[in-house]
Amino acid sequence: MKFGGASLAYPKDIYMRAEIVKKYSSDNEIVIVTSAIKGITDTLLDMIENAVKGRKDRMEKMFLTIRETHIDTARLLGLHGDKLDTILLYLGELEKIIYSVYNLREVTPRAKDYILSFGERLSTWIFTETLKKAGINAQFFTGGEAGIVTDNKYGNANPDLELIDELIKIRLLPLLEEGVMPVVTGFIGVDKSGHITTLGRGGSDLSAALLAYAVEADEVWFWKDVPGILTADPRIVEKPRKISVLSYMEAAELSALGAKVLHPRAVPPLMRKRIPLRIKGYLKPEDEGTVVKEQGGKWSQVVKAVTLIKNISLINIYSTFMVGVPGISGRIFSALGKGGVNILMISQNVSEANISILISKKDLRKALNIIEKTIRDIGFTEELSYEEEVAAISVIGEGMRGTPGIASKVFTAVAEKGINVKMIAQGSSEINISFVVDKGDGEAAVRALYKRFNLGMEKT
Ligand code: ADP
Ligand code: ASP
Ligand code: MG
Secondary structure: OEEOOHHHOOHHHHHHHHHHHHHHHOOOOOOEEEOOOOOHHHHHHHHHHHHHOOOHHHHHHHHHHHHHHHHHHHHHOOOOOHHHHHHHHHHHHHHHHHHHHHHHOOOOHHHHHHHHHHHHHHHHHHHHHHHHHOOOOEEEEOHHHHOOEEOOOOOOOOEOHHHHHHHHHHHHHHHHHOOOEEEEEOOEEEOOOOOEEEOOOOOHHHHHHHHHHHHOOOOEEEEEOOOOOEOOOOOOOOOEOEOOEEEHHHHHHHHHOOOOOOOHHHHHHHHHOOOOEEEEEOOOOOOOOEEEEOOOOOOOOOOOEEEEEEEEEEEEEEOHHHOOOOOHHHHHHHHHHHOOOOEEEEEEOOOOOEEEEEEEHHHHHHHHHHHHHHHHHHOOOOEEEEEEEEEEEEEEOHHHOOOOOHHHHHHHHHHHOOOOEEEEEOOOOOOEEEEEEEHHHHHHHHHHHHHHOOOEOOOO
């Protein structure tokens, strides 16, 4: 069971989530994964930034917010004495480190991960103690202690699946058999030299998937503030419907294409061992939620969901030199890959004179430099243009594979709203159709498709 930040926002939330765990604990062996309390990872990041910039007042204000949040939460949950001492110890350590960052006006990626780890270490400690108070035989673990070993790509570390599988089996399985409930910090692991790493934003989902993989769980449950995976982001459309069943492929595409509800990296480990993932709403714990498994259910619904990605840039490369010359796009893409630029979508014109690439906005400058250099090295003249901020919309569903006419419905619905489509892409999987529009048109396009494909609560 994984509890994200939103499900641990206030002391009463933590108390109620512990009650849910208790309810299921009599009939199940459970491993718990927890994220930082809502907003804490963002506050830690802001605090680091202010320390680096020498803004002492702001840094201290953020530290105090973090300190008070955790102390108040712990006290309200009735944690006193040595239970509280551990929290104070963590906070003392955090305070020392943030002042070092401030004095140096510098933070290394490794130190940043170490600082971020306090969010999960504090919340998980509090949750473990709350579970104990509820009569559960819970035991606290950091990701590293549980066996989550990664490479040293700080900020977005890659798990070593084989080693993790082995270590977690050794460390956690005997405890489960003895009736202990391990409670593990999400988001963080440890590299082979013993330094704390983080798995990227939203990475607790990956932590949970790794633990499920290693203990060979019957199911993994993500508890959410929404009743399951919905047909669209509830912050964009009114009353999206809950999707009952999704295939691993659909869930992976959905999360990679912008649905924040699930981290894309969490899907592959589960898929490998065919462990079903259930997204459940803690407001109605008895509801089935959404199950993600091998088969995505009946294809009654061709288009299951629509997603939106914001804060992305579009780069267009145009050159008649590219026509019929093999390997040019390959060189551009591998140069971008080596430079650490993640390509979200690609489309190439049939004439081959034009390639469009979609990347994260934060990578724009770097990507432009890399592309310019690669093109110069290849030695052809080109026209390079870009748009700094666009939006990408995707419709997703396995039933689209081989069903003709979906694309025309998508683009007619968008055109009827007067929205201009800048680029179209369809992956080889054929379970999504994606396109790019002006940043201001993104949400309107989502709403148009939501209506066109009847994705609301009331089926028409
Ligand atoms: P957690 O903190 O538990 O990891 P997240 O905040 O990452 O939870 O994800 C849950 C949120 O994702 C929901 O509150 C909702 O606003 C948002 N969301 C975006 N798209 C979807 C979708 N298609 N289905 C469900 N939730 C979505
Ligand atoms: N606390 C981390 C974050 O905010 C990890 C997570 O929530 O999954 O990104
Ligand atoms: Mg999340």
